[in-house]
Amino acid sequence: MKCLVTGGAGFIGSNLVDKLVAKKNKVIVFDDLSTGSASNLKKVRKKITFIKHDISKGVDKFERYFRNADWIFHLAGKVDIVPSITNPIQYFNSNVQGTLNILEIARKKHLKKFQRGVYFKKNIGKKVGEKINFKNVSFHFPLAKGQLAANDYSVFSDFKTKKTINKGNKLLIKDVKINNLRGKTIEIRNKVRDLATRANIVTPKYSRIEISHHYGLEKFFKYGLCMIVIINQSYCKKYLFLFKNQIHPSQLHKQKQETFLILFGTVQLDISFNNKRKKKIMKPGEIFTIKPGMIHKFKALSSAGAVIEEISTESIPTDSYYLDKNITKILNRKSYISFR
Numbered sequence: 349m350k351c352l353v354t355g356g357a358g359f360i361g362s363n364l365v366d367k368l369v370a371k372k373n374k375v376i377v378f379d380d381l382s383t384g385s386a387s388n389l390k391k392v393r394k395k396i397t398f399i400k401h402d403i404s405k406g407v408d409k410f411e412r413y414f415r416n417a418d419w420i421f422h423l424a425g426k427v428d429i430v431p432s433i434t435n436p437i438q439y440f441n442s443n444v445q446g447t448l449n450i451l452e453i454a455r456k457k458h459l460k461k462f463q464r465g466v467y468f469k470k471n472i473g474k475k476v477g478e479k480i481n482f483k484n485v486s487f488h489f490p491l492a493k494g495q496l497a498a499n500d501y502s503v504f505s506d507f508k509t510k511k512t513i514n515k516g517n518k519l520l521i522k523d524v525k526i527n528n529l530r531g532k533t534i535e536i537r538n539k540v541r542d543l544a545t546r547a548n549i550v551t552p553k554y555s556r557i558e559i560s561h562h563y564g565l566e567k568f569f570k571y572g573l574c575m576i577v578i579i580n581q582s583y584c585k586k587y588l589f590l591f592k593n594q595i596h597p598s599q600l601h602k603q604k605q606e607t608f609l610i611l612f613g614t615v616q617l618d619i620s621f622n623n624k625r626k627k628k629i630m631k632p633g634e635i636f637t638i639k640p641g642m643i644h645k646f647k648a649l650s651s652a653g654a655v656i657e658e659i660s661t662e663s664i665p666t667d668s669y670y671l672d673k674n675i676t677k678i679l680n681r682k683s684y685i686s687f688r
């Protein structure tokens with residue numbers, strides 16, 4: 349186990365460190381040697397990591413040592429009573445501020461004891477490789493050995509079962525295939541920012557990007573779309589961002605009427621309505637209104653991508669009907685990330 353001992357060069361701390369090392373734990377000692385002595389750790393010095401540091405000055409720069417620690421033994425402190433009367437500020441800083449600094453990093457930097465484990469709310473994984481949805485899991489203390497922690501259950505990751513797991517059971521790391529998609533989401537955000545700059549568009553201060561990945565984030569650059577909603581009331585305005593050759597699959601709206609104004613790049617719009625098909629190649633300044641019931645599919649033709657301003661009646665999430673029913677079956681087909 350990974351154990352941190354503050355005040356590890358003191359009387360109690362050094363005895364504890366000896367015992368922890370003897371039990372084959374990975375030990376990291378924080379001590380400013382103000383009253384303790386490095387000689388107390390002589391026997392184990394080569395087997396531990398020793399950091400000479402005053403914990404009242406903050407420990408954030410040592411964050412990596414705290415990450416995923418199993419235990420923190422907090423024993424650093426000024427213990428003599430008489431000097432505490434003559435020097436209360438020094439005592440306050442070491443004992444109160446120092447303790448708060450340790451508690452705060454334990455809370456923020458994932459001390460395992462402060463983490464909840466992931467449990468199943470229903471039987472899952474009848475088919476190997478079944479995707480684990482957020483609504484099928486819950487988080488509870490304590491975190492068991494080998495169990496996936498709530499902190500690691502990121503919405504930017506994709507979790508698939510390797511076997512059947514029953515309701516109420518722990519999600520063990522060995523039973524799940526984790527595909528971390530955070531990097532991909534950030535890559536997409538960077539490209540949207542770049543496209544917005546090239547297209548010279550202004551977005552509201554706290555905009556967020558809605559990433560539609562109709563066939564999964566892995567296939568996003570082939571099938572997908574990014575969107576920033578400016579306003580959605582009885583009237584609606586959005587910016588749609590498409591990358592080169594990226595296709596937004598065929599869909600129709602039964603209620604919404606929308607007008608596309610091309611702001612940047614070249615867009616191919618395929619329309620099908622009353623059994624008539626129309627293909628339009630649209631350039632900046634061109635405009636087209638898609639009426640309810642019109643099947644439409646679009647893609648960016650220009651190498652730098654394209655930006656479309658969409659002005660419409662209210663946009664209702666349940667009002668998008670895809671021709672490929674497989675798309676509707678994918679529950680997690682959207683991810684969100686802040687634009688700035």
Ligand SMILES: NC(=O)c1ccc[n+]([C@@H]2O[C@H](COP(=O)([O-])OP(=O)(O)OC[C@H]3O[C@@H](n4cnc5c(N)ncnc54)[C@H](O)[C@@H]3O)[C@@H](O)[C@H]2O)c1
Pocket residue numbers: 354355356357358359360361378379380381382383384385401402403404423424425426427441442446
């Ligand atoms: N020794 C006992 O009988 C006893 C009994 C009950 C409780 N305690 C408590 O256990 C803890 C440890 O006691 P101890 O007897 O080992 O004391 P100690 O003085 O031997 O050890 C304290 C260690 O903390 C280090 N330290 C002090 N301020 C620090 C700071 N700001 N940053 C980093 N390191 C710092 C010192 O250098 C020292 O090595 C104290 O909180 C004490 O009150 C001790």
